[in-house]
Amino acid sequence: MQQDSLGNPTTGITRHYTDTVMFMDSFLGNSQYFQTSTGGQEPWDPYHYLNIYVINRSYFAGTASSPSSHGAAWDGMAIQYTEFHQNSHVLTHEVGHYFGLFHIFGGTSGQGSCGDDMVADTPPQAYNLSCNYPVKSCGNTVSNDMVMNYMDYTPSSCKNMFTHGQADRMVSKLYSDRISLVNTPNCxxxxxxxxxxxxxxxxxxxxxxxxxxxxxxxxxxxxxxxxxxxxxxxxxxxxxxxxxxxxxxxxxxxxxxxxxxxxxxxxxxxxxxxxxx
The missing domain is CATH 2.60.40.1220 (Immunoglobulin-like)
Structure with a gap:
């Protein structure tokens, strides 16, 4: 059974009224939804909870903090409410970032190309915006682009996998930077x-x-x-x-x-x- 920050049983879902019609995004998002004074709601202790905000935002489908921000006041993620449903993998993508994954084409933001995602079993590739397959990029003559990977920019309809290397990296971050989530007695x-x-x-x-x-x-x-x-x-x-x-x-x-x-x-x-x- 899950417990809230006061030790009471909870589903983990809370709903809050706000007069803010839309939270305006900058390039890296913003933290207004983490503050009651700006129309949002203070998060539960980020050392012991992964806070996910489902909101109306102006640009990004989703954003997430990295493991290096663990415990910060803005640590967590925010998802555009229209992307929070069973056929969308935006949340899966952002959870990947939260546990230390880069985009499969390299980097954590923007449309990079042929960068290093620090995982050995993903191919060098450019970002993809469609489900077209097979396709190769970045001079790669051996492996096709992994358009089905959750960390690409492809539509949710063709995403269905993390690699073993990506899974290992996420678990490693959980047991290092985010170890307090494992320690928590809330669950x-x-x-x-x-x-x-x-x-x-x-x-x-x-x-x-x-x-x-x-x-x-x-x-x-x-x-x-x-x-x-x-x-x-x-x-x-x-x-x-x-x-x-x-x-x-x-x-x-x-x-x-x-x-x-x-x-x-x-x-x-x-x-x-x-x-x-």
Missing amino acids: GSVGINTSSLNSVPIKLYPNPSSSSATLYMAQNLSGCILSLYSSLSKEVFRTTCQDQQITIPRNGLPSGLYYIRLMQNDQVLYTSKLIFE
Whole structure:
């Protein structure tokens, strides 16, 4: 059951009256809809909620903040109300931006061409405004443009996919820049939430570590699951809690940043970063 910012059950949907007929967009959108004083509505805590505003706006079908803006007063996204329906993929496109995806043709705004989207399994291509397929661009003689990708500018009618690389990038951003969304106790199973995030004091030591690290818990969380993820969000270690401490072996893992998640009864109890030197 979802909870609002006061801990009350909620569907996650709120409706607000405004005298503002249309929110005027600049090139990068605006933040008027995030403020009651300008006809909008203050967002729920962006560290713990993804705020999506469905509004009447003057130009853009949708805009979204990037992971680097996590927790800012304007962190979230806004969708033109006529694009908020089951046959539109504008929201999917903007969620991609929110979790760190660039346009498949490179960049986050405008109609770029042949740029780098920082994902290995997407082709170099120009932007596309139609569903014409097959088509190649940017001197690419091997792969067709991925007109069906959610991060192109093609119509919603031909969009149906993210690549594995795009999915990995989004998960990586979730477990790094946007890790507080994972930490939030607002979402849980239906019923009484008897265990909330960090309700049990937990310490991780040593961190950084050159060999192994250990989680020390103030009480026995028998049956909990500890998972360790790489920076690419691949699970590289998993174990079940047996007592009040868990050793995380390095097991030949390369130096770098890793992410710990401790779960019990489908609820996240603890998350942390671990550095292997």
